[in-house]
Amino acid sequence: MLKVKKHAENNYGESQTKERTLDKTNEPEFNSLLDLRNLSVYYGDHQAVKNVSMPIEKNKVTAFIGPSGCGKSTLLRTINRMNDQIPIAHYDGEINYDGVNILNKDIDVVALRKEIGMVFQEPNPFPKPIRKNITHALKFMGMAKSNMNEIVENSLKQAALWDEIKDRLGDSALSLSGGQQQRLCIARALALQPNVLLLDEPTSALDPISSAKVEDLVMELKQHYTIAIVTHNMEQAARISDNTAFLYNGDLIEFGNTSDLFTNPKEQRTEDYISGKFS
Amino acid sequence: MENAQKSETNNHRLLKKNGSSSKKNEKRGKALVYSSAAIVIIATLAITLFLGYKGIRTFFVFDVSVWNFLTTTDWDGTENSGAFSFIFGSFAVTFLAALVAAPLGIGSAIFMTEIAKKWGQKVLQPVIEILVGIPSVVYGLIGVTVIVPLLRDNVGGLGFSLLAGMIVVGVMILPTITSISADAIKAIPQDIKDASYGLGATRWQTIYKVIIPAALPSLMTAIVLGMARAFGEALAVQMVIGNVKGLPESITDQAATLTSIITLDMPHTTYGSVHNSLLWSLGLFLLIMSYVFIIIIRFVSSRRKV
Amino acid sequence: MSRRIINNFATSVFILCAVIMTATLVYLLGYILTNGLSNVDWSFLTTNSSSAMEGGGIKNQLWNSFYILVVTLILSVPLGVLGGIYLAEYARPGKLTNVIRTSVEVLSSLPSIVVGMFGLLVFVQYAGLGYSIIAGALALTVFNLPIIVRVTEDSIRSVPKKQKNASLALGITHWHTVKTVLVPAAFPGILTGILLSAGRIFGEAAALLFTAGLSTNNLQFDTWNPFNSDSPLNPFRSAETLSVHIWKVNSQGIMPDVDEIASGSAAVLILFVLVFNVTARVIGNIIYNKITGSK
Numbered sequence: 001m002l003k004v005k006k007h008a009e010n011n012y013g014e015s016q017t018k019e020r021t022l023d024k025t026n027e028p029e030f031n032s033l034l035d036l037r038n039l040s041v042y043y044g045d046h047q048a049v050k051n052v053s054m055p056i057e058k059n060k061v062t063a064f065i066g067p068s069g070c071g072k073s074t075l076l077r078t079i080n081r082m083n084d085q086i087p088i089a090h091y092d093g094e095i096n097y098d099g100v101n102i103l104n105k106d107i108d109v110v111a112l113r114k115e116i117g118m119v120f121q122e123p124n125p126f127p128k129p130i131r132k133n134i135t136h137a138l139k140f141m142g143m144a145k146s147n148m149n150e151i152v153e154n155s156l157k158q159a160a161l162w163d164e165i166k167d168r169l170g171d172s173a174l175s176l177s178g179g180q181q182q183r184l185c186i187a188r189a190l191a192l193q194p195n196v197l198l199l200d201e202p203t204s205a206l207d208p209i210s211s212a213k214v215e216d217l218v219m220e221l222k223q224h225y226t227i228a229i230v231t232h233n234m235e236q237a238a239r240i241s242d243n244t245a246f247l248y249n250g251d252l253i254e255f256g257n258t259s260d261l262f263t264n265p266k267e268q269r270t271e272d273y274i275s276g277k278f279s
Numbered sequence: 280m281e282n283a284q285k286s287e288t289n290n291h292r293l294l295k296k297n298g299s300s301s302k303k304n305e306k307r308g309k310a311l312v313y314s315s316a317a318i319v320i321i322a323t324l325a326i327t328l329f330l331g332y333k334g335i336r337t338f339f340v341f342d343v344s345v346w347n348f349l350t351t352t353d354w355d356g357t358e359n360s361g362a363f364s365f366i367f368g369s370f371a372v373t374f375l376a377a378l379v380a381a382p383l384g385i386g387s388a389i390f391m392t393e394i395a396k397k398w399g400q401k402v403l404q405p406v407i408e409i410l411v412g413i414p415s416v417v418y419g420l421i422g423v424t425v426i427v428p429l430l431r432d433n434v435g436g437l438g439f440s441l442l443a444g445m446i447v448v449g450v451m452i453l454p455t456i457t458s459i460s461a462d463a464i465k466a467i468p469q470d471i472k473d474a475s476y477g478l479g480a481t482r483w484q485t486i487y488k489v490i491i492p493a494a495l496p497s498l499m500t501a502i503v504l505g506m507a508r509a510f511g512e513a514l515a516v517q518m519v520i521g522n523v524k525g526l527p528e529s530i531t532d533q534a535a536t537l538t539s540i541i542t543l544d545m546p547h548t549t550y551g552s553v554h555n556s557l558l559w560s561l562g563l564f565l566l567i568m569s570y571v572f573i574i575i576i577r578f579v580s581s582r583r584k585v
Numbered sequence: 586m587s588r589r590i591i592n593n594f595a596t597s598v599f600i601l602c603a604v605i606m607t608a609t610l611v612y613l614l615g616y617i618l619t620n621g622l623s624n625v626d627w628s629f630l631t632t633n634s635s636s637a638m639e640g641g642g643i644k645n646q647l648w649n650s651f652y653i654l655v656v657t658l659i660l661s662v663p664l665g666v667l668g669g670i671y672l673a674e675y676a677r678p679g680k681l682t683n684v685i686r687t688s689v690e691v692l693s694s695l696p697s698i699v700v701g702m703f704g705l706l707v708f709v710q711y712a713g714l715g716y717s718i719i720a721g722a723l724a725l726t727v728f729n730l731p732i733i734v735r736v737t738e739d740s741i742r743s744v745p746k747k748q749k750n751a752s753l754a755l756g757i758t759h760w761h762t763v764k765t766v767l768v769p770a771a772f773p774g775i776l777t778g779i780l781l782s783a784g785r786i787f788g789e790a791a792a793l794l795f796t797a798g799l800s801t802n803n804l805q806f807d808t809w810n811p812f813n814s815d816s817p818l819n820p821f822r823s824a825e826t827l828s829v830h831i832w833k834v835n836s837q838g839i840m841p842d843v844d845e846i847a848s849g850s851a852a853v854l855i856l857f858v859l860v861f862n863v864t865a866r867v868i869g870n871i872i873y874n875k876i877t878g879s880k
Binding site: 316385386483512559 | 603
Binding site: 097098100102104106107108110111112115142 | 292293294295300301302
């Protein structure tokens, strides 16, 4: 049932994937980078995510949709263990990534978060100069100062922000517009060269024009990164994702290729949700 | 490319390693933070234990009777000394001061938050917060130079009296009570007040029926905090109360408090003497009272609604 | 109609309360400043005090007040900030955290004379420090610690959660996040709190009577060797501060100009306390504006 249908939108991504993994000849149909197996997340006694199994494919955009409170953000925050901050949160099941279960107690979450970056709903740049926003983490990692200018420039270029702000890298990041701030947050995550980028409703606090810029950016970025995005905007999911997961009440109702799921949903609840019968 | 390579060469890079620099960094931070927290506990324990030990010693080493100590008024520095007049003096000053400061403070807080909001918050609030920080010796000095002569001329007697203590300490805790009360009233959600005005209530009815009941636990907390400060105040009281060892017969009589007697007698007693030990028992009484005030505050603020 | 009369009457009562309070407090400040400042001139600030004769100044007392303040802040700020970080960031709900919170509450509500007695017993006698700057500063640390702990905890808690998330999600350790994101963002609040507490330390007297002592050597302001007993920097000498001086002059002074000295000292004391308070507010606002980028 979980088949990736070739589609105009992801042909582009597909060819990029091949380019990056030339050595692998027999590519499986699901080229998953992250594999969720029977994942459950609890806050105390409340089970927020129920027994979810699904892949997150490499160099594709996977969207998580569903009504608010369905567990989609919780699920996303589990992937880089941001939920660890909540003392009563605990997990069942596995998320396999690169040969390890990242829910394992022995996982170094600090190292994990360098590889699995996250961008939040509300833009959250540090109240520091733009440049320092990007070098903040690099300095902590002990990177030599000589490399930093190049990384700052590259990551801002990747985030399609360089041209707008290259002359004022010393200004406070808070002087940027909301959309610019969000792209700066993406650039800040990209500077660490992560494998995965988790986006938690990245455009919900932005105006339509800024949202469109961030969407364009996400489509660009999937050439090089694996992206998981939570959104409550179904048009957005349809526009930018390759695969979509519909969650309801903590259950994974349906997962599949985005165009299939939106044009031909298998489950009644999926159809009701995407047709706007409830939200 | 780089990412692909990383994932193939070292499968366990994501597992915790003991020598890693981030782990060391985290450990060092934790050590610092936990030891500071430990010092806070140690300081509290040390004060409680040392004062407890020194204060209780009086009753075991010198065979002073606890009952006698708490209920008699003859303070001569011997085993038969009683501290009741000081205990009475401390409570009298505390309650009298609260009697002055509570209505004035809460009334002013209501003025600042409900009647003249702009003026109250832009001018009065900062001024009051600054007045909270005026040192108590300064209040004592004003007591000596202004209040005591004023009482001497108008009320009679020496001027040094329970009444002077009440006025000085009352004025001293006034900014504290006002400032906390104002914060409490401000914390009441505006829509509760609007609902009352919307029903056609006057300002007084809103204050009396809505604001005061909603803020009552916090207002009580403000008063108790003020009283705790009054009870523990030493120098301002000592400077104006006259420090006469005996029960005052009226409010215009001289009196003494636990703190004023410690302040005065401590330098004149020899370490290890009965007299000295008795002073430590007074100190223990003050310590116990500050625990009692904390318990009262906890009880009162557990009923807080806003 | 009577509703309106009651309402107007009540309003007048509240106005009266505010007027009485404001008048009292303004009179108080005005009295001290006008009455006191007329006794303050350069020589008052720069001559030694005299125990029996007229014309004594407050040079040593003023110096001692600042010296004890600085030593107290050096001791209490790092401890208090770290303790506040513990409560804001590391404390898990449970018994231990409750014990610490109760401790902070107990320390902050101790009468200062009790702190002084504790200091006398532990620092002056048991530790053998004698009446000294260091014993006084240690006692004041007990007194100041809970204030700094609270102010730090509150300031860190008021830093938006999203700042912390941003740092953690970049693979930065919790401690480094605390150091480089949370504490800098909380800094204006912490600094304001420190300056306000400085005003309190500067004016505290009761806790110092039995710890820093009531007398000062004849300080030689050209002897900066901290081990010399007449050096202003010697932390092991007894030191009467300005507030203690006010109390002592008033209760034991035999010089003819007792009133002038006391009111002059009080005016100077109040002025410095005001300076600490106002600077706290101004600096707090400036840094806040700078950090949030709003001008």
